[in-house]
Amino acid sequence: MCAVACADAFAGSGRVLAHAVGTVPSIGARLARLTSNPELALSDGEAFLMAEPPPLGGTAADGGVVEGWLPFRSVFDVLAAGRRHSMMGASQVDRFGNQNISRIGPDWNRPKRQLIGARGAPGNTVNHRTDYWVARHSPRVFVEAVDVVCGVGHDRARAHPSTALRFHDLGVVITDLAVLDYDGEGRLRIRTVHPGVTPDEVRARTGFPLDGPVAGRTRSPTAEELRLIREVIDPRGLRDREVPG
Amino acid sequence: MTRKTLELGDLTTVVESGMTIGIGGWGSRRKPMALVRQLLRSDVTDLTVVSFGGPDVGLLCAAGKVRRVVYGFVSLDSIALDPHFRAAREQRGLPVTEYDEGMFVAALRAGAQRLSFLPTRAGLESDVLRMNPELRTVASPYDDEVYVAVPGIRPDVALIHLHRGDVHGNGQYLGPDPYFDDVFSLAADRTVLSVERLVETAELAAAAPQSLLVNRLFVDAVVEAPGGAHFTTCVPDYGRDELFQQTYADAAGSPERWEAFAAEYLNGDEASYHAAVRALHARRVPEGATA
Numbered sequence: 001m002c003a004v005a006c007a008d009a010f011a012g013s014g015r016v017l018a019h020a021v022g023t024v025p026s027i028g029a030r031l032a033r034l035t036s037n038p039e040l041a042l043s044d045g046e047a048f049l050m051a052e053p054p055p056l057g058g059t060a061a062d063g064g065v066v067e068g069w070l071p072f073r074s075v076f077d078v079l080a081a082g083r084r085h086s087m088m089g090a091s092q093v094d095r096f097g098n099q100n101i102s103r104i105g106p107d108w109n110r111p112k113r114q115l116i117g118a119r120g121a122p123g124n125t126v127n128h129r130t131d132y133w134v135a136r137h138s139p140r141v142f143v144e145a146v147d148v149v150c151g152v153g154h155d156r157a158r159a160h161p162s163t164a165l166r167f168h169d170l171g172v173v174i175t176d177l178a179v180l181d182y183d184g185e186g187r188l189r190i191r192t193v194h195p196g197v198t199p200d201e202v203r204a205r206t207g208f209p210l211d212g213p214v215a216g217r218t219r220s221p222t223a224e225e226l227r228l229i230r231e232v233i234d235p236r237g238l239r240d241r242e243v244p245g
Numbered sequence: 246m247t248r249k250t251l252e253l254g255d256l257t258t259v260v261e262s263g264m265t266i267g268i269g270g271w272g273s274r275r276k277p278m279a280l281v282r283q284l285l286r287s288d289v290t291d292l293t294v295v296s297f298g299g300p301d302v303g304l305l306c307a308a309g310k311v312r313r314v315v316y317g318f319v320s321l322d323s324i325a326l327d328p329h330f331r332a333a334r335e336q337r338g339l340p341v342t343e344y345d346e347g348m349f350v351a352a353l354r355a356g357a358q359r360l361s362f363l364p365t366r367a368g369l370e371s372d373v374l375r376m377n378p379e380l381r382t383v384a385s386p387y388d389d390e391v392y393v394a395v396p397g398i399r400p401d402v403a404l405i406h407l408h409r410g411d412v413h414g415n416g417q418y419l420g421p422d423p424y425f426d427d428v429f430s431l432a433a434d435r436t437v438l439s440v441e442r443l444v445e446t447a448e449l450a451a452a453a454p455q456s457l458l459v460n461r462l463f464v465d466a467v468v469e470a471p472g473g474a475h476f477t478t479c480v481p482d483y484g485r486d487e488l489f490q491q492t493y494a495d496a497a498g499s500p501e502r503w504e505a506f507a508a509e510y511l512n513g514d515e516a517s518y519h520a521a522v523r524a525l526h527a528r529r530v531p532e533g534a535t536a
Contacts, residue, residue, distance in 0.1 A: 047421035060421070061480070071422040072271060076347050080366070102343060103334075108376055110338035114331045117318040123347035123367030149372040150345075156370040162384075162391035164369055 001194050002133075002243055003027040003229055004221045005174045006087060009131050011036035016128070017049075017070075017084040018042055023234075023242040024174075025087040025133045026056060030233045031225060047071045056234050079120070079127050082167055086124045087131040090173075091115055092146040095187050095208040097170045099125075099132055099151030106147065121150035126157075129169040135242050137175035139207035142188075154186025176243050178202045179218055180210070187211075192218040248412045251437065251466040253515060256283045259437055259466055260402050263312075265293040267353075267398070267433050269405035269426035270477065273299040273322040273485055275418075277406035277439050279473035282518060284310065285511050295400055297349070297425070299477060300493060303329035306339060307496075307503055308511075314339065315398065317346035321490060328497035345373055348395045353425055355397030356432035364392035403433030406474045407458060408482055409449060410440035414464030417449050417456045420480045430463040439468040441482050472519055488529060489522055 006028020010018055018029040018040050030053035033040040042050050048060040049068030060066050070078070078084050092100040099121060105112030124130045130151060134141050149156065157168040173180040173188065178199075181191045189212045190199055199214045221229070229239075251259070260266060270276035281301045284292075290310045296302055298319030305311050307329040319330045333339040344352065347367035355363040364383055374380050374393065383394040405426040407416040416438045418426070430436040438459060449457060473479075476486035476493065496506035510521050 069421075072424060073350070076350050079347065102372075109340070111334060114326070114334035116320055116326055117316060117343050118345050118371065118373055119318045120346045120367075122345035122369070122371035122373050123365070125371075126366050126369050148376070149370075152370045160370050162389050164366055164390040164392060167366075 001218060001220065002174060002176060003031060003239060004225055005179050005218055006133065007031035007036065007225075008219075009087065009172050009174065010040055010085060013037060013040065013085045013129065015039040015083070016041065017078050019084055019086040019088075019124075021086075021088045022133050022135070023056065023238050024135070027229060027233050027239055028087070030056075031228060034228055034232070035225065041068070043070055053233060056236070056238050079123060082128045084124075084127070085129045085131075086120075087133055088121060088124065088151065090132045090134055090141065090151070092141055092143050093132060093134070093173060093188075094143055094146050094153060096153035096155040097132075097151070097173070097182060097186070097188060098146050098149045098153030098156065100146040100148045101150050102148040104147055108148065118148075118150040122152065125152040125168060125170065126165055127167050129171050131171040132173045134173060134175040137177040137202065137205050139205055142206040142208065144208050154182060158186060177205065183212060190214045192216050194218045195220065246413045246461070249414045249461070249465060249467045250412050250443070251468050253279060253283050253468050253470060256280060256437065256468070257287045257289055259435060260284060260287075260289055262289050263291045264401040265295060265398075267400035267403040267429045268294060268296040268301045269403065269424060269429045270299065270301070270474070271297045271422070271424045272318070272320045273477045273490065274422070275406055275420065275424060275474050275479050276301045276477040277404040277437075277473065278475055278477060279470035279515055280404045280406070280437060280439050280468065281305065282511065282515065286514075295398055297346070298327070298330065300327060300490070303327035303493075303497075306330050306333040311339065313342065315342040315344070315349075317344050317349035321494065323485065323487060324490065324494050328494050332497055342377055343373065344368070344377075344395070345371065348373065348393065350425065351395040352398045353428045353432050355395060356399040357428050358397070359399075360397050362394040362396050365395055366392060368393040368395075398432060400429070400433040401435065403429040403436040404439075405429055405436065405459070406439045406470070406479070408441050408479070409444050410438055410467055411446045411449060412443060412467060413446065414438060414459075414461035414467050415446065415449060415457065416440060416459040416464065417452060418458045419452060419456060419482070423458050427458050430459045435465040436463055437466045437468065438464045439470040439473045441471055441473060441479065443467070443469045470515070475519070475522065486522070489525060492525065
């Protein structure tokens with residue numbers, strides 16, 4: 001379900017480099033490449049572009065057809081050129097899509113929890129389409145205000161006085177409960193809830209109001225998509241470690 | 246041509262307390278770990294470390310040798326966060342300069358070109374600018390764009406590790422990614438290159454010319470250090486030692502565990518380090534199995 005939602009996020013991206021952080025987004029990107037978006041380019045997580053989706057957790061060293069060389073220095077060039085689509089994790093997200101992966105706590109100099117750092121989030125969000133994946137939808141993630149803005153949200157992007165943020169493009173936030181997108185004011189709202197989940201459950205586990213109508217239910221995978229996920233993309237079932245059940 | 250070979254034990258003739266050191270590699274990949282271990286054995290301290298951080302940052306933090314870390318991230322790759330770095334931040338409030346990765350690259354490239362800054366879009370409207378209030382933006386003279394002006398970084402010394410090299414300081418990488426080791430060598434005032442194996446200059450041309458990543462123009466000392474990237478990956482020579490990396494990470498659990506880890510692995514010389522690593526793996530061979 002979540003993987004298919006991730007794949008749908010990549011469906012309309014066209015000829016871009018998929019950047020997927022986490023197991024479910026990685027499955028989603030591979031699934032999109034095999035179904036809805038054959039133009040999508042996938043990396044092996046190391047330095048190679050792969051003509052066919054590499055096995056989950058594997059690199060070019062484990063086999064497969066290499067179609068390009070993409071060392072880290074080139075990733076920054078592709079990113080700045082804008083031909084990329086990221087789906088990143090988020091330790092915190094606020095209603096405008098500001099994302100934090102740097103540190104938790106009010107004191108930046110002595111954080112309650114030091115996280116990985118801003119990584120590429122500031123640059124990704126001002127250069128190309130960026131989505132977020134949250135494996136456990138909770139009010140600890142969906143907060144009123146993030147402690148550190150790494151990925152830039154709509155409020156800040158719209159307040160920026162120059163034209164430099166014209167490539168800012170937040171798409172969706174996919175969680176274990178729902179798919180969220182942004183309304184005309186740049187605020188998060190529920191687009192679809194996963195089967196068996198009610199909008200009220202999503203709202204109860206979100207630290208800010210989610211207003212507006214809910215478009216409906218997240219679609220279920222087709223038989224062919226299920227086959228691809230189970231037999232081709234993730235035969236070892238790594239997805240179950242990220243989202244139990 | 247000058248021979249630039251340096252004994253590992255003489256590293257402190259190049260690296261001194263208070264310096265800014267740039268460390269090549271990426272996360273837990275091809276880090277100059279033998280050079281880092283040598284710093285741990287030395288009196289050198291009060292270092293500003295500039296790195297796409299991995300266990301180089303964690304080890305130097307755990308040993309109390311770091312004044313500040315400048316980074317785009319600190320990660321062990323297969324383990325998301327280096328616990329020693331995390332402890333230094335959470336328990337001691339270790340000062341950091343945290344950049345977006347693209348900003349970090351801009352800082353290195355600016356340093357390499359001796360520019361005071363390079364512009365980038367990355368970082369605009371993010372808290373990276375608020376966490377580092379010394380950062381400024383620059384208005385484009387051509388249109389209505391504004392960019393982050395990332396100040397150039399020029400380390401006193403760069404430490405990098407490659408697969409092959411010669412005594413003159415020419416260096417070759419044989420793995421899939423150069424990372425930014427050549428940029429570090431350009432940006433730093435002096436560069437120490439450690440290599441898995443020293444070879445004759447003529448042997449370097451056996452591989453593709455693109456593999457000759459750094460050259461003697463920008464290398465001041467060459468250290469032959471087999472296993473010099475252990476426990477990080479140095480493919481094709483060897484991969485990451487995940488068992489040892491986990492052992493290293495677990496040592497962050499308490500000061501006592503760090504002391505025990507240091508006693509077993511870090512307090513001797515490089516040969517005893519590798520012997521202790523072999524012993525760790527030997528202990529993990531199941532009962533009755535033949536190695």
